[in-house]
Amino acid sequence: GEDVEQSLFLSVREGDSSVINCTYTDSSSTYLYWYKQEPGAGLQLLTYIFSNMDMKQDQRLTVLLNKKDKHLSLRIADTQTGDSAIYFCAERMDSSYKLIFGSGTRLLVRP
């Protein structure tokens, strides 16, 4: 079945790197996404990766995809207090646009 799992909580010190992990079960995923949700706000698309890639870098963000292990990670370099939010991993199924979301990881950045 379709299932996306994330750890619920991560706390880091400002300036350190954050690594948020995600595992998924469906090998037919075409794209995998990372979204950020700040309190009271909608979802902001941070980055996404096509399933035939194993890495994507965009400024402070690095996405790593291990398709064999069905493991996705988001690394945030030089984490700032403004990065405190909930981060959702999502997989897009096959040829459809349907997204299956993880439960979200709450990132807390301590000064």
Place this chain on the structure above:
Amino acid sequence: SAVISQKPSRDICQRGTSLTIQCQVDSQVTMMFWYRQQPGQSLTLIATANQGSEATYESGFVIDKFPISRPNLTFSTLTVSNMSPEDSSIYLCSASGIINTGELFFGEGSRLTVL
């Protein structure tokens, strides 16, 4: 990227009433979707809004409860009918680009509280 606007951003509703949420995209998009985020939970797809035809609903969601319209490529509405406190959620509109870049954008959401 597509900019997605939703109205209302929040509302407090009485049990048994219905509320229509509007979603406007600033550019033509191929696909539009409605998601629900219950308090403290992740997102669940309600339905795909199809232009000019009936929406495609996911398991557990029905047209009588969540009627959806999509009269053109940039606009859609979701109605939450005969509301109960269990319908208190954030309802989010999502859209893809006109070209399949893989990008999927979300609106700011409409936070409904049903008393």
